[in-house]
Amino acid sequence: MAPFENVLALCALTASAVAVAVVLGTDVFFTVVGRVGLARTSVPSMLETMGHLHEVADRRMPIFGVVGIVGSLVALLFDAGSRVATGTAVTAQLVWLAIYLARAKPVNAKMADAVRKGLAPADARQWQSRWESVLIPRSLLMTVALLALLLAIRTSGVH
Secondary structure (H helix, E strand, O other), X not given: OOHHHHXXXXXXXXXXXXXXXXXXXXXXXXXXXHHHHHHOOOHHHHHHHHHHHHHHHHHHOHHHXXXXXXXXXXXXXXXXXXXXXXXHXXXXXXXXXXXXXXXXXXXHHHHHHHHXXXXXXXXXXXXHHHHHOOHHHHHHHHHHHHHHHHHXXXXXXXX
16 A cells, blocks of 8 residues: 555544544443433423533534544545454444434434423433433444554554
C-alpha cells in the first residue's frame, strides 16, 4: 500500500475511534449514572430533562455516528492489514444504529415532542424504560467497535 493510503487509513481509523469513543462515553454515562439519577426524579422532571436532552442530542450526536461509520468504511477500503478488525467495527456500529433507530429514536421524538407541547403523559416513565432497555447492548456494541478500531490502528502498517 502506498504511504499516502497508509496515512489516509490511519487518519480515518483515528477519527472513527474518537467518534465511537464519544458515543460509547455517552451510552456508558447513561447506563451507569443517568438511569439511576433519573429513576430518583419525578416523572415531569425526568420527562423535561430527557426531552430537552434528546432534542439537542438528536441534532448534534449524528455527526459522531457519521464520522465513526464513514471513517471505518474509508479505512476498510484503504487498509488491507486490518480488514477483519475494521469490518468488525463497521458491523458493530451498524447494529448499534439499527437498535438506535428501532428503539431509542422513537422515544427521543416522543419525549422531545411532549416537552415542546408542555405535556407530561402518564406513561412517560415507560418511555424512559424502553429507551434505557437498549443502553447495555448499545454500550457493548460501541465497546466492540472501539476495541476493533484500536486493533485496526495497531495493525494499520503506519508506525
